[in-house]
Structure formats: structure tokens, C-alpha cells
Amino acid sequence: MTEVTANDTQRLLAEFKTWAGVYADPDPVTLKLYDDGKKQIGSTITLTLASHRDSVGNWHYDYLVPMVTGSIWVEFSGVLEGEVITPAREELKVQF
Numbered sequence: 001m002t003e004v005t006a007n008d009t010q011r012l013l014a015e016f017k018t019w020a021g022v023y024a025d026p027d028p029v030t031l032k033l034y035d036d037g038k039k040q041i042g043s044t045i046t047l048t049l050a051s052h053r054d055s056v057g058n059w060h061y062d063y064l065v066p067m068v069t070g071s072i073w074v075e076f077s078g079v080l081e082g083e084v085i086t087p088a089r090e091e092l093k094v095q096f
Contacts, residue, residue, distance in 0.1 A: 009065070013058070030077050031061050066094075071094065074092060
């Protein structure tokens with residue numbers, strides 16, 4: 001769990017590796033956000049190579065934390081080696 005402040009920008013990070021442990025870039029990389037009730041917030045975000053890739057297998061998304069109470073759940077996923085993988089799932093505990 002990561003504590004975050006409402007109305008601040010939080011950099012969300014994900015690492016993608018093959019089954020052999022080698023960093024690799026999935027196609028596509030997506031991000032979903034969920035509320036405390038596990039209901040998706042907004043639509044699925046598709047990340048782009050030019051804007052969100054830091055290096056092979058390392059991706060980020062700068063998220064403006066909304067004014068909410070409770071937690072937001074973050075889920076990165078992508079297709080790698082023909083399978084959907086979810087290397088990063090994290091809880092953001094929102095504070096005012």
C-alpha cells in the first residue's frame with residue numbers, strides 16, 4: 001500500500017519480464033484503476049511507447065489522484081509471450 005495525497009500527481013510504475021526473467025515490452029500495455037468496491041474508475045488507459053516507456057520492460061503513468069476517500073487500486077497489464085500478464089497491482093490509500 002502506498003499513501004498518496006488527493007490532487008497530487010503520483011507516478012505509477014510497472015516492470016514487465018518474460019518467464020525467463022528478461023525485461024520485455026508487452027503489446028499493448030494497459031492501466032486500469034478501481035475504487036474500494038473493485039469497480040473500474042473511468043476507462044482502460046492504453047500506454048504508449050513514446051510517452052510511458054522508461055526503458056525495455058519499465059513503464060510509468062503519471063496519475064492525478066482525485067478527491068476521494070478510501071483507496072484506489074492500480075492494475076497494469078499487457079500481452080507478453082502470447083499471454084496476458086499483470087505484473088503490478090497496488091493499493092493507493094488516498095489522504096486529504
